[in-house]
Amino acid sequence: DTGVSQDPRHKITKRGQNVTFRCxxxxxxxxxYWYRQTLGQGPEFLTYFQNEAQLEKSRLLSDRFSAExxxxxxxxxxxxxxxxxxxxxxxxASSLDQTRVWEQxxxxxxxxxxx
Amino acid sequence: xAKTTQPISMDSYEGQEVNITCSHNNIATNDYITWYQQFPxxxxxxxxxxxxxxxxxxxxxxxxxxxxxxxxxxLPRVSLSDxxxxxxxxxxxxxxxxxxxxxxxTLQVKP
Numbered sequence: 001d002t003g004v005s006q007d008p009r010h011k012i013t014k015r016g017q018n019v020t021f022r023c024x025x026x027x028x029x030x031x032x033y034w035y036r037q038t039l040g041q042g043p044e045f046l047t048y049f050q051n052e053a054q055l056e057k058s059r060l061l062s063d064r065f066s067a068e069x070x071x072x073x074x075x076x077x078x079x080x081x082x083x084x085x086x087x088x089x090x091x092x093a094s095s096l097d098q099t100r101v102w103e104q105x106x107x108x109x110x111x112x113x114x115x
Numbered sequence: 116x117a118k119t120t121q122p123i124s125m126d127s128y129e130g131q132e133v134n135i136t137c138s139h140n141n142i143a144t145n146d147y148i149t150w151y152q153q154f155p156x157x158x159x160x161x162x163x164x165x166x167x168x169x170x171x172x173x174x175x176x177x178x179x180x181x182x183x184x185x186x187x188x189x190l191p192r193v194s195l196s197d198x199x200x201x202x203x204x205x206x207x208x209x210x211x212x213x214x215x216x217x218x219x220x221t222l223q224v225k226p
Contacts (some may be wrong), residue, residue, distance in 0.1 A: 042202055042216025056211055086182055091158045101212030102149045106158025
């Protein structure tokens with residue numbers, strides 16, 4: 001299967017702990033996006049990469065959040081000192097390049113629960 | 116980015132055609148209209164995109180009137196597996212790819 005994969009699928013952590021999520025995009029896709037989705041709402045944009053360069057970050061992405069895409073392939077999203085408000089589904093998506101940005105392929109998401 | 120308005124929820128029965136309308140009164144000349152589908156516990160899936168008139172693919176049809184202030188996603192002969200949330204998004208092709216999702220329309224297909 002050559003779709004977008006995310007790991008882990010579920011994560012339960014205690015408030016104050018750090019967590020890291022991984023996303024593997026479709027191999028030939030240059031663009032990679034992170035979104036967050038809470039229950040009953042549509043996904044909210046967090047950040048995106050063009051290859052290894054992080055080109056935009058949402059104001060939702062506080063300084064506790066950091067994302068990397070070190071070699072332009074997989075990406076990681078780290079949340080430091082988690083808070084209960086961070087509980088959400090974290091979605092990763094990729095698109096072929098800047099000409100196909102509206103056709104994004106989403107992974108299954110990582111569901112984070114902060115207790 | 117143009118604001119979109121779509122019904123919060125819709126019900127249908129298997130075998131019926133479902134039409135979901137999205138209003139986007141402030142759509143700009145360069146904006147495209149894109150629809151995504153999301154099943155429970157899955158990421159959204161791109162369904163269809165159009166600029167004007169009619170676009171059809173193996174999943175759905177998208178109807179866009181001449182003034183482009185609204186669009187209608189048409190799902191032919193729905194089945195139970197079409198139960199999902201459907202999102203209408205509007206933006207230009209040069210957009211960075213920051214998709215702005217609203218609440219979407221929750222479609223419930225009943226047997």
